[in-house]
Amino acid sequence: xxxxxxxxxxxxxxxxxxxxxxxxxxxxxxxxxxxxxxxxxxxxxxxxxxxxxxxxxxxxxxxxxxxxxxxxxxxxxxxxxxxxxxxxxxxxxxxxxxxxxxxxxxxxxxxxxxxxxxxxxxxxxxxxxxxxxxxxxxxxxxxxxxxxxxxxxxxxxxxxxxxxxxxxxxxxxxxxxxxxxxxxxxxxxxxxxxxxxxxxxxxxxxxxxxxxxxxxxxxxxxxxxxxxxxxxxxxxxxxxxxxxxxxxxxxxxxxxxxxxxxxxxxxxxxxxxxxxxxxxxxxxxxxxxxxxxxxxxxxxxxxxxxxxxxxxxxxxxxxxxxxxxxxxxxxxxxxxxxxxxxxxxxxxxxxxxxxxxxxxxxxxxxxxxxxxxxxxxxxxxxxxxxxxxxxxxxxxxxxxxxxxxxxxxxxxxxxxxxxxxxxxxxxxxxxx
Numbered sequence: 001x002x003x004x005x006x007x008x009x010x011x012x013x014x015x016x017x018x019x020x021x022x023x024x025x026x027x028x029x030x031x032x033x034x035x036x037x038x039x040x041x042x043x044x045x046x047x048x049x050x051x052x053x054x055x056x057x058x059x060x061x062x063x064x065x066x067x068x069x070x071x072x073x074x075x076x077x078x079x080x081x082x083x084x085x086x087x088x089x090x091x092x093x094x095x096x097x098x099x100x101x102x103x104x105x106x107x108x109x110x111x112x113x114x115x116x117x118x119x120x121x122x123x124x125x126x127x128x129x130x131x132x133x134x135x136x137x138x139x140x141x142x143x144x145x146x147x148x149x150x151x152x153x154x155x156x157x158x159x160x161x162x163x164x165x166x167x168x169x170x171x172x173x174x175x176x177x178x179x180x181x182x183x184x185x186x187x188x189x190x191x192x193x194x195x196x197x198x199x200x201x202x203x204x205x206x207x208x209x210x211x212x213x214x215x216x217x218x219x220x221x222x223x224x225x226x227x228x229x230x231x232x233x234x235x236x237x238x239x240x241x242x243x244x245x246x247x248x249x250x251x252x253x254x255x256x257x258x259x260x261x262x263x264x265x266x267x268x269x270x271x272x273x274x275x276x277x278x279x280x281x282x283x284x285x286x287x288x289x290x291x292x293x294x295x296x297x298x299x300x301x302x303x304x305x306x307x308x309x310x311x312x313x314x315x316x317x318x319x320x321x322x323x324x325x326x327x328x329x330x331x332x333x334x335x336x337x338x339x340x341x342x343x344x345x346x347x348x349x350x351x352x353x354x355x356x357x358x359x360x361x362x363x364x365x366x367x368x369x370x371x372x373x374x375x376x377x378x379x380x381x382x383x384x385x386x387x388x389x390x391x392x393x394x395x396x397x398x399x400x401x402x403x404x405x406x407x408x409x410x411x412x413x414x415x416x417x418x419x420x421x422x423x424x425x426x427x428x429x430x431x432x
Contacts, residue, residue, distance in 0.1 A: 007117025019120075019316065021330040022149065022323070023102055026122045026314060029145045033137060035100040035124055040081045042104075046071040048080050052270060052301065062106045062117075074106035078123040079270070079295065079311065080302070086127050087304035095128025095307075113286055114318035121290075125311030130296065132241065135274045135310050136248030138292060142278065142312050143254040149319075150328030156289065159261035160246070160276040163293070164238035165226060166262065169214060170206075172230040177205040186218070189263050191287075218262040226262075238273075245274050264291075272296045274310075284325045289318045337362040337425065339380035343373055343392035350391040353401065356420045357389075381406060387427050389419075403428050 004010065011019060027037070046063045063073040075081060078101060086097060102122040111117065124141060126134045139158060146156055166186060170179045185200035192200075201211035217229045223239045230236075242260070249255045264277050275293030279285075292312030299307035323329040340354045350366055357364045365383065367376050380388050390402035390411070401419055404411035405428035414431040 005117075007111045009116060009118070018330040019320070022316065022320065023120075023122070025148050026145050027100070027102060029148050030100045030122070030124050030141050033098070033141045035098045035141070038082070038085070038099045038101050040075070040078060040085070040101055040103065042074060043072045044075050044081060044084075046073045048084065049073060049076065052080065052298075060107055060109055062108055076105055076107045078103075078105070078121070078313065079125070079298065082123070082125055082127075083298045083302045083304075083309075086299055086307065087302045090304065093127075096134065097127040098125070099127075100124045114315070114321050115287070116317060120316040122314045122316070123311060124292075124314070125309060127299065127307055127309045129310075130308035132244040132248040133251075134308075135245040135294060136252050136254075138310050138312050139245075139249050139258065139276065140252035140254045142290075142292070142314065143257045145314065146257075146278075149323055151323070151326055153256055155281060155326045156257070156278055156322065157281055158258045158276045158278055159264040160242070160258050160274065161260070161262050161264040162238045162242040162274050163271050164234055164273065165242065168230050168232050168235035168238055169217065169226065171234065172232055173206060173210050173214065175205050175207055175210055179204075182206065186263055220262075221260070223260070242274060270295045270298045270301075276312075280322050280325065282325060285318055285321045287318065289322050290315045335363065336365050336380075336383050336385040338364045338387050338389055339376070339383070339385035340364060340366040340389045340391060341373070341376045341380065342367055343390060343395075346391045346393055346396060349396060350389075353389060353391060353420065360420060360423065360425070362425060403431055405429075 043066075046058065046061065049057050049061065058073075061073040061076055063071065066072050082099060082101075086093065100122060102120065104118055104120050106118050108117060109115065124138065126138065139160075143158070163183070166183050167179050170177045170182050182201055182204035185197060185204055188200065189197050198208065198211050198215075201214070202208060206214060217226060220226065223243065227236045227239055246255060246258060246260070249258055258276070264275060271293045273294030273296060275291070277288040277291035279288055290313055292310070294308070294310040296306075296308040299305070299309060320329065338354075338357050340350045340357070342350045354364045354366050365380075365385070371379065377388065385406055388404040388406060390404060392402065395401050395413065398413065399416050400413040401416065402411050403414045403419070403426070408428070410428055410432070412428060412432050414426070419426060419431075
């Protein structure tokens, strides 16, 4: 008996059917916005991540030396990969570039609610536009995904902020502050107690009184107070950009889902502008459902021309928790429309009928194990077949088949001249 690895899961047909329905919903929605699907590799050079996040990131990766002596890692996220792809094509790509991809990723980290070592995510990105409408379209596509899944504004909210607001506020403080560390502390605020949060800010260079004053201004609902607190062009420009994105979100009719939350920082260092995270309003999903934001410097950092970019990574694991909590997780859709049952020497005709039904787009199964009548019927019931088509020797002598409704147990004959029809999904009621 072999046990699976911790943090890696398998999905049986019933659960996989629901997950496929969710994935299809996500992808159908983003396609309607004009995003085009790309395929990306499972392995990248480890340097792709260490150059941006430092050598310590290796501890969180499935990193190893391959047989060619290259230091490689299973991809822990998609953004560096798509940045590399944009750089590789350069000016050949028509901008704005709008891409999406659904695939697994891997991180060696502690397994907890909604977080596994192998996880699935749909990434949606726009490259080549610095207009607020690009940020708003990402918010709109993500919001439409949520409502397409059956969620409402009472189930989720997007907490929206701007990295330059936090950076500018910290820059305006008299002490010598390690801005990146302080922003990371803000990003952890919801996950730790108040004293631990203040300690992280002090470790980043703030005095205790500065930490308390900084934390207090983050709670304001008046963006104008931020400009007054900092007194810098940087914060004024960031507030102006945030307001413009929220106004654009209004035009996309998704402003109702957005709440200004200056404590939303996003942990990754490459974010440069507006950032957001999706949260369960009921609080049952203890961490952000997913998040995204603007990362205007990443393409240039990988050797390309300056290219503004914004995107979102929709994590399927936490999204499934939210859908289950809200009661909109899809039911198992892996049913069978028809089971074609053979009685006697009728297999050739039965397979012909099964093939014709499949050509009409139906899910059709037939006997693969030489079962008798009773066992075939029991199997059809076990797989949830809606209709059983009985192809018996006597039926064929009558130029007919027997149609049995599995829910009611009633059955009747249908003439072969009209079954299967040229279209539709005929059932017992059509011939009774």
